[in-house]
Amino acid sequence: MCLGIPAQIVEIVDLESMIARAEISGVRRNISTALCPEARVGDWVLVHVGFALATIDEQQARETIALLEQMGESYEQELRELKASAA
C-alpha cells in the first residue's frame, strides 16, 4: 500500500474524470491522474493506491522497478492486489 510503483501511461481513458490506462509491471489498469494533471501518454508516473502522484523519468522508473523486484514479498503482494483489481 505504501509502495510507490512506476507505471507508464498508455492511454487516456476519460479526460474529464482524469482516468488513464497505465501499464504497471506488465499489468494494465485504470489509474487516476487527478493528482498529476501534467501526465501525458508515454509518461512514467509514480503510482500510489491507483493514483499517479508525480511524473518521473524513464531511467528513474527502471531503477525503481529493479529495486522493487528485489523487495520480494511486499512487492509481490502489491502486484497481486493490483492484478486482482485490474479487471
Added chain:
Amino acid sequence: MKFVDEFRSGKLAKRVSAEIAALVDPGVPVRIMEVCGGHTHTIYRHGLQQLVPPEVEFLHGPGCPVCVISMGRVDDAIWLAEQPDVLLATFGDMMRVPGRRGSLLDARARGADVRMVYSPLDALELARRNPDRRVVFLAIGFETTAPATAVTLLRAREEGIANFSVFCNHVTIAPPLRAILDMPDVRIDAFIAPGHVSTVVGSRPYEFIAREYGRPVVVTAFEPVDILHAVVMILRQRREGRCEVENQYTRVVRPEGNPQAIVAMAATMELRETFEWRGLGRIERSALRLRPAFATWDAEALFELPAARVRDRKACRCGEVLVGAIQPWDCKVFGTGCTPERPLGACMVSSEGACAAAYQYGGQKCPAAA
C-alpha cells in the same frame, strides 16, 4: 548511473561506506531514525547497519501506517464489517492487523463481507456495482494515500453515490515526530524523512525539527545507496555545525509538495483534535477526519461506532520499537510469541513494519551497533 546494479556490485556502497567512516567521530554515537516502512525494509534487506561504523545506529520510527492503528480502531472496523448489508473494503495489509477479537480476516471467516482492494477507487466501484449494499472503505495511511481517499470522496459526491462511505484513519507524518522528540530520554540525533510522503507534503513540514529541536533532517529516496547518501549528508551537517532540512530526493520531491494533493485533502478532510496511535498513545492534531460537509460519506457519522479504548497487549513492545527506545529483537516475544505468521503486535504484521523486516532479513537476532 545504474544505482541498483552498482550497489549490487558493491563498489558504490563501499565508496559511500568509506565516506561515512571518515565523517564519524570515533566513540560518538549518531542515532538516525527513519520514518518510512520502505526505508526500514531497505535497511534490513540490504544489511545497511552492517555497512556503517558501529557509531551509526538506525532506529525505526512510526513510518508504517498499518502498524500505528490502535486496537480500538481495528475493533471498530470489525464491528462495521459485521453490520447488516455492509461490505467493508480495505488494503490487504490492514486485513491481518489483530484487534481484541482477531483481525478483519478472522471476521471474514466468521461470515463478514470484507474485501481487499488496491485503490479507494476500487472500493467506490464496489459501491457502484452493489447498490443494495453499504460499502465502507477503511482508509488508512499517511499523506501518500490520504489524497487518493480525498479524490475518491470528491468523485462519490460528484456522482451522488450514496451507498459509499469512508472510515477515515488517515494520519499525518509530522506530529508523531514532535511527540517522540518531546519524550524524556529521547535518543535520536537525526531523521531520514520519507520520500514518498514528502512527494505530497514537500519538505517544509519537517523544518520545526531542525529549528526547534536542533536535529538534521534529510528527505530521502529508497535505494540502499540513497539511504547511505542521506547518512553522509547528516554527518556533514553535524561536522559543519549545520542543522537543516535537506532534500536528497530532489529528482521527485519539491519543497512545496504536490499542490493538487494538498488541495484535495484540504477540501475533504480536517485535523482531529487528538488520535490514538498504537504504542504512542494519544497525539494531538495528528490524524484526519472527514469535514462535516462530507458527513453523508463519513462512516463515523453514519454508524454509532463502539469506539472503545483498548490497551495494547502487555507482552508486546511495539510502542517502544516505534519510538526507537528498543530494537525489535529486544522484545521478549519477537520471533517466538510474535511472528509474521502469528503477529501479536502490529510491527510484525506489515512487511514494512520494523519487526517483520528484522525477522525476515535479520534472522532471529540482529547484532545492534553498540
